[in-house]
Amino acid sequence: MRLSRFHYHWLCGFCFALMAMDMPVEAGDTWPQWRGPDRTALLNEPNALPAKLSGDAGLALAWERTLGPSYSGPVISDGILITTETVEALDERVTAFAVATGEVLWTTQWKGAMSVPFFAKSNGDWIRATPAIANGKVYIAGMRDVLVCLNLETGEEIWRCDFCERFKTAVPAFGFACSPLVDGDAVYVQAGEALCKLNAETGETIWRVLEGQGGMDSAFSSPVIYELAGKRQLVVQTRNELCGVDTQSGEVIWKQPIDAFRGMNILTPTAIGDSLFTSAYGGRSNLWKVTSDDQKVWRVEQVWDEKHQAYMSTPVVIGGLFYVHLKNKRFACIDSSDGKEKWTTTPMGDYWSMIGNGNRILSLSSDGDLRLIEASPDEYRELDILKVADDSSWAHIAVAGNRIFVRHLGGLKTYTFTTP
16 A cells, blocks of 8 residues: 555654653643753753663654754753754744654744855854743744744744844844854844844844944954842853843943954853853964952953864853863863863864763764763773764754754754663
8 A cells, every 4th residue: 555645654653653652742841942941051960861871771753754954952841842044045944853763743944045155164154052942932043143033832933133224234244153042031142233132022122232343343242141249140252342231221331352363252151150161263262250349340360361263062060170172173171260272172073062061071073973971081081982963963962851952954863862
């Protein structure tokens, strides 16, 4: 009997559902945005990472799908996985999958492709930013400086903001790279040649600050919220400066110049206590302490300055140590107290995304290797390694519940694991 296309896909979905029946999806299994639930790439639940990657006790491939190219990390909430792709160098497409089965729940797409400068062609012309899920909505940053808000369950468009049209600004030369941050009823993003706060329900502009970062100078870094010196604030890195911004008023309460080759400040600023770590491409690594006196005069003081050069990888912080993948392709452990390297490895991949849990780190390299590493100040200790993709894997790895999600350039893979 020959199956119709409809029945074929239905049968495939049914088979995947049977495979996943012993791996239920809990409502709380979530990876809703860039670098996870609190944007630190740290999972606080005990044993949130697998004990093994390879062999009989290692990861099991639950399902996989072929997709167009994307650097957007997958995001997960309420049993739904969202991923993006650029289609035939013309459109941008958003697809919602059922986490348990891989069933396609909905797709939506729009015209949105663009060509980046010739010297950046090796990094592709496809969509870059990681979406954000919050309050039943998903926020997608399209390459041509467009932010689209969709209904998470249906894919129906709720609103869109074309920053170039709204603010009469240039299309960013490298595409919209900043991953949106949703906090309460607001969404923050570096777009439209500035840092913008929009109403998360309507897309209306609430404020716009740090203007003049557009065109060739469009910002790469994604914002994060920290409490520093007793004040909860938005921390954002433009192409030239590290800044603290009041979330309500948009007041820039402090700023610190950060030197980088061609303004390539890419990683997300990383907090440890009241201090912030950042490292620039072609620049250096610094730890900056943020303070405020009784008169609310803000100061930024350099704690240390070292030669390490980052590229795109944002570090994870475990036990007062920064674990970071550097421009020289080496993975290093840096002491937060003085900036000195505890150890460094031989070159391994152009880029790593990482997740920390307890004393372990799960990393995905740009050449498709998944590694389980012990977080130790003594030496590099690789516990296990598994090849999960044969093509480029620059999208941030995600973990939700007992599943690991790998978005490589040609598709998406979902693995299940048994907790230790």
